[in-house]
Amino acid sequence: MSQQAIHIALVGNPNSGKSSLFNSLTGLNQKVGNFPGVTVDKKTGTVTLDDRTRAELIDLPGTYSLYPRRADEWVAYKVLMGADTEVKPDVVLLVADASNLKRNLLFCSQIIDLKVPVVMALTMNDIAAKKDIKIDISGLEADLGIPVVAVNPRKNKGLSELKRVLAQVVRLGNNTSPRDFIENKKLAPQAIPAVQELNSQLSDYAAVHFLINHEHFPIGNTQQEKIEKIEKDFNFNPTKTQAEEIMQRYTRIRQLMKQNVLEPGPLEKKIFTDKLDNLLLHHVWGYVILISVLFLLFQSIFWLAVFPMDGIEWAFTEISSWLGAHLPTVWWSDLIINGLVAGLSGILVFVPQIMILFGLITILEDTGYMARISFLSDRLMRKVGLNGKSVMPMVSGFACAVPAIMSARNIENRKERLLTILVTPLMSCSARLPVFTILISLVIDDTYYFGFLSLQGLVMMALYLLGTVMALIVSYVMKWFIKISEKSFFILELPIYRAPRWKNVGITMVEKARIFVTDAGKVIMVISLLLWFMSSYGPGDRIEQTEAKYANFIQQYPEKKDSLERLASTEKLQNSYAGILGQWIEPAIKPLGYDWKIGIALITSFAAREVFVGTMATLYSVEESDDSSLREKLQSAKHADGSKVYTLAAALSLMVFYVLAMQCMSTLAVVKRETKSWKWPIFQLVYMTVLAYTMSWITYIIFS
Template sequence: MLDTSLHIALVGNPNSGKSSLFNGLTGLNQKVGNFPGVTVDKKTGKATLEPGVTANIIDLPGTYSLYPRRADEWVSYKVLMHVDEHVKPDMVVLVADASNLKRNLLFCSQMIDLKIPVVVALTMVDLAAKKGIKIDLEELERELGVPVVSINPRKNKGLPQLKKILLQTARQQHKASSRDFIGIKSLAENAVHAVQKIFPALPDYAAVHYLINHENFPLTQEIQDKIEGIEVANHFNPTRLQAEEIMQRYGRIRQIMQQSVVEDDPLERKLFTEKLDNILLHRTWGYVILISVLFLLFQSIFWLAEYPMNAIEWIFASVSGWLNGAITSGWWSDLIINGIIAGLSGILVFVPQIMILFGLVTILEDTGYMARISFLSDKLMRKVGLNGKSVMPMISGFACAVPAIMSTRNIENRKERLLTILVTPLMSCSARLPVYTILISLVIPNRYFLGFLSWQGLVMMGLYLLGVVMALIVSYVFKWIIKLQEKSFFILELPTYHAPRWKNVGVTMIEKARIFVRDAGKVIMVISLLLWFLSSYGPSKGMNNLQAKYEKLQQQPNADKIALQKEYRSEKLQNSYAGVLGRAIEPAIAPLGYDWKIGIALVTSIAAREVFVGTMATLYSVGEDNEDTSLRQKMHSAVRPNGTKVYTLATGISLMVFYVLAMQCMSTLAVVKRETKTWKWPIVQLLYMTFLAYVVAWVAYIIAS
């Protein structure tokens, strides 16, 4: 009976199709965490190989060879060297790109010499065929001495054959290759032999790596000293050995390629990808196309989301109006209508835009265009102290700053990584989208420039670009302040273009909407209910005097009870706990054009930016008597005591600019502390972003007035 606790590690070069295979094997039965002791993503999942046999699949970070440089490569390295205490794979699936076989076989040959049971999963065979490359799988399998299977995880092809071979390997029908890929021991025979006296079961190639990297392995000090002594006694030179090893491996790989690979066209035909890159990566047109793609992205958020958002607003307005007439008036009915219903509407009305944004971003990633954005941006990034690798975290920041900051781990240069962490929160994340949407709809007319360019879409794009521009300026300033000097190199492999996987796009949209409703929704609902209480109740003396005042006014002859009731609700809100708090901070925010209600929203949204909308929904529901009116309509008709509109063009622009630049996300500060291992940089981030937001928002208000 086969042990059902089978552990299989997926390894391979970046962009080899490893993630697609992981998704194909595990489906949605997967989770993401961190490898113990390091902040590197750990993706694990379960795959059913046959009824009753389940394997744990570990997707290790991509790497080009067994000579690690980055933190994520060190994670893969330690697992493959069996020195990671928490992850012990029984076998390895090495994912190799058939269209770049020579480069992929280098890592494969190293796996073979570690004497780990290896199965080679060959991806992109169809792309290789378009290049005129034909691979004899049987001959390649004989030459390597390990099983080779052709797969296409994007189309779910070859996965049953792969599972069958994995089962056979687990049952030891396929074992680790008995022959060495190259004679590694001859490069340092005496030193390798001495290490194997300490570890008798250690293969020759593993012994070489113990000589090179033993300081990074969990060994006792006594053993560390012994290995160090072996290096000294044998004049071990790791740099020279690595160079000789790589030369021998590529010499052997060339022989294998001659035996098992046929290239019909030695000049290689220009593929569709290369022809398209000539346009999309053009030094002029590439940037024009990039700006156009981003503009269409933000225009689409308005075009596509308008009708579902209007429908959701209409549903909640109708429900509130019906409940107001159907249930008896009291504190509990007020809680349901102005607390719960208003809070829910502030969450769900923006779900269509969240789904559309993430769907479009997923399409850009799936097609391979996101990597081109990094390539186009590298030259500009270097001028401000970053490099092209900073672009992907910053683009990810358009979705959420927390995973974006975590993804900076693949930036080797410490200064560039720190700069990227400091400026990534300036990217307009999805939490800002509800704020932008409602403010744009209030102060920007729904008109078109040149007949087809929406002013609202242009403003939305301008807000996102403002975050990018300010991030570059801030990075340039911090470049001179942070005194860390390291050389950096930008090496990026451009993936081939693919048609988007629509199932993947759909799953991502649903998953992100679920996360928004679950995570942001909990915060919004809790703060909405707290705000309902603070807005409905206040200091007893002031509230009692107010109630007595209006009871007396209503008893007067010819009293307009409807008008008095509206005045009473407005004054009650001003004298509530929330009103007292708002009026206390109003002098500080008045220069920006904000009233006390906006001040309360600024305070509550410190926890999370999207709480702004929930706060407004609660405040305007408690303060108004039109439950069947949408939040946008209530905010549009809001006036100050002197009769002027609250949400003028100047106030709206100032508020949007403030939310572009302000650090109002406790989760982001927490993850920055975890990534930098100090509170210094989160505090610096909070202070500079708050100062920047206030000053630029004040300037914007002055100009727009």
């Protein structure tokens, strides 16, 4: 029997459980594209409802009502209004949060009045139960006039019933609510029938939206002019109509809640939340606690990661030593030991720190404290041209700039969104963490003040604060040059405080570690192997001449064999392709305190910042064949004149460079995608490189 193919639009408020339901229904049958003409993700997936019905599920961006402000809300709005030329859903699957039903019912009631087939999936029922909220689902169904199904996507509860109801609605055809949620015709009693004469298929409420937003719909010029005339003839006022509609809807929602929802418990939780907010949002103590939380976050990266990192370093040293002792002395064994194993060690040694960073950020989000960080930061953000919503992308930038920049779509104001995109890469992402960690361990003593304040942790926090402060300064300067005038609003819903979902924290940590190892790891491995080749071979017969020269020296002075072999390795590296490239750029970076090997690392890490460590691991493994760790090799690295390469001044200069430089091709690509222009990513690359070079030079001068 052939299956009927249908289209279902998945809609709902942000944070209502929509993504969880989408993932549970579609599993791995998903693909992500873009809605035509806009930088908004189009997630689609296939789901089998029954043996006769197969559906394409389209996950529309989250929105609070049918009055769009952001680009992603316009996408959802046009699909629901039938104004999208590509997406034409047969059924709307509306996700509503049972623990916050009153807010969700506004959007629900508007969709019902569009007279499209709707099914409501009621999520967050476990949270509602914990808050002692009891919902009469059959009563809610009767009052709304649509099917309501309680689901728990995380535990796969209610999904079979939801599929059955969706298939039933499809077979019944145009199964819409028999009555309006409010008396929409009274909103514009003369204008609505006049619009319906132009399009008889419009419901009363859809006609209201045609009066308000017809300029955005794909209708001919003649109809546009006729609707404009109707507006003028009947003195239609969009703002007044919208305000009146919302008031009427909430009046009806309050009645519906009273009849079908019993909520005796939330007051206690609200009181607890308010008491906690009195402290955490205090105009003085709130900021003290915020700085303490961030300090604890950076300290923990060192405290908790030290043992697993030492264990991984020891394991790779042992593996290299064993392979060196058992493999023959040929080119492919050198490739395995100094290319493959050295590259792998540069990836895996930092996995514990990345897992800890993401785990702690997830805890902040899960508990509800991340939203408070936005609230606390709004006043400061406004002074530099941003707003409180900019904090979420900027804090997310501590993890990775790519999703952080994409999350800036939630900022309605175009100027604030652009400024957020331009400064977010200055936040120190997890890719910089390996660079900071190894350089701090080289030049900063493992000293503790008052028994618990780690000097290394303080330096790490200072680097993160430097990126944050520079982001604010850059935004303040840029706000005077970017000429976009638009009103700005900061509306933020503060969630109640909840215990973190430890399973979610664990999954996030494992997933982020997997992404780092597979995505960043691929780049690091490819560059490590390429560097091995560039470091092992050179133009002409330079390498062979060097080998012959030192073989002759060793024959003449056998007692100096060890030191001569080290000199031979160094000279061979200098005559390799990598050495020649590094020496070519050395004059440009010498004022910053860097040698040619650091120059090579700066070039390779433009692909991805974390490649720095893999580059250094490969270069020093090729040059030195002993079993010491990378940290020990860097510690003993010397210039030609015998002076140390990694002095305090040089290491601090290098850390500052990595804080401020734009060394991430993926970030530039996503900025181009979000701004729809190469102008802004090129500008970003130039200003960040100039800023990094200048500040690194100043740092080197000060500490020399």
